[in-house]
Amino acid sequence: MRPLVASVDLAALRHNYQLAKQCAPGRKAFAVVKANAYGHGAPAAVECLRDLADGFAVASLEEAEQVRAVDANARLLLLEGCFEASEYAAAAELGLDVAIQGEAQAAALLRTKLERPLNVWLKLDSGMHRLGFCSDALRQCHARLKAAAQVGELNLMSHFACADERGHPLNEAQLEQFVGLLDLDFTHRSFANSAAVLTLSAAHMDWLRPGIMLYGATPFAELSAEALGLKPVMSLTAKIIAIRDVPAGDSVGYGAGWVAPRPSRIATVSCGYADGYPRTAPLGTCVSIRGHRVPLAGRVSMDMLGVDVTDLPDAALGDEVQLWGDQVPIDELAQACGTIGYELLTKVTPRVPRRYIND
Ligand SMILES: Cc1ncc(COP(=O)(O)O)c(C=O)c1O
Structure with missing residues (x-):
């Protein structure tokens, strides 16, 4: 056998999830396990965290199915929502939470007849300009969805563009946009990725969404994973x-x-x-x-x-x-190569066997 292995330290993964939770006492956290748990192997990561994590978050229905196969009951959020109208029925069957990130998704959901309602996370474009409604459109969508038979909980989420740059003016501006919507009736709110979990407590809201920190890499250029108390996975x-x-x-x-x-x-x-x-x-x-x-x-x-x-x-x-x-440290290598730990981890190719240790 070719001598190359990616060893995945499951105790370190659990440590890092717990550290995320300790940053925001009383809040819940979706462990972000998209992209095959950032290259670590989603089934093993979910199995390892299932008794600890409040929920999981993924990027597609296919990834959600993989998580469901391991954990039948976990709260499971589809971060970008459904890509086709036909996916809503499947999402309901799998018991997913779905993001609604634009008008087309909202309309498709409202056209669909579902066996059971879906928990919806309305996504606010608070300034990243990638996905989501602007504030006014979100208010209108909230009004349309709040009484819809297809909708269970109505929740609010957004995503930071620059949380990894402490003091970046966009962080405050995005937060302001988010807070400006909190007069609406939402069951839960979620804003914080790893960088915000670690350094932006005002953004912790009800549900955290840590990704990279779970895997023991830093989201910051100038703050090492070790200094943050993270363990490499x-x-x-x-x-x-x-x-x-x-x-x-x-x-x-x-x-x-x-x-x-x-x-x-x-x-x-x-x-x-x-x-x-x-x-x-x-x-x-x-x-x-x-x-x-x-x-x-x-x-x-x-x-x-x-x-x-x-x-x-x-x-x-x-x-x-x-x-x-x-x-x-993976972050040191990433920096030398002009990239980020996220990219290196998610690009470990399938021919590298993953070996799980410290279960
Ligand atoms: C919507 C959303 N939330 C949370 C995360 C987790 O981010 P991070 O890995 O920086 O913690 C991501 C990752 O890209 C994301 O797209």
Whole structure:
């Protein structure tokens, strides 16, 4: 078997969910498990959190079905609502909560005859301008839906554009838009993603929607996951599958882009961009071997990457190599590559087996 595994620490996942709840005592929290629980495996994440989480949130009916297969009763929110009119009946059958993010969705819901009413989350476009009603339109929609037979609870939700930038003026402006609607009769309100859970208590409302923090990565550029008390959930671990000495002046890897500045020892590691390791990782990016950080040497290939172990003479064939995890924070790698932990986690490809630990 190819030596590459994404280990998923379920105890860390539970710790991070509990930390989200501790940030907002008395509030409930949908654990956001869309995109296969940010690459960690939704069925295992749901199984792990089912006795702890107040609910789950996903991006599609297909993802909701996956969660339902594990937890028949959990409160389960469809964050973008239904994409086709025919999905409302299926959503009702699955007992979902659905977002209504625009006029077309509201009209489709009102045209549908349902066996049982759906809990609806009216989505306010409070300033992100991606999904949702503006305030006036939301008021009108609230009036139309509040007595509709298809609607159970009528709730309010919105989403921040810049909660990861503390003090960004849009945060206050979005909050103001949201609060401006609280004279309407809603059963529940929800606004906070991870960044807002961690730093914007005025946005906590009734239901939190933490995603990235559950997986132990930070939403902030300048606040590390460790400083926030989060524990990394995924570690991506490969092995050294070859070692060679390279004379000074010789190059390593595709494009001959890395040239040995001295007689060097190069280890080849069983992980590449087809596994989800970013090809954009710049030289100087580190992996961890035997608890030591060693830099990449040469471009990341499809199935392998090279590292310079000249300063780690003990490094040997078969050694474990941590690409990210507790020794190489995923956020550090993401920043070096000009991206975010979210992207790296969700792009770990299906060919990487997930192994669940600390159940
Ligand atoms: C509507 C909505 N709520 C909550 C989240 C969770 O956000 P985060 O992962 O930043 O906590 C997302 C993620 O994109 C989202 O789209």
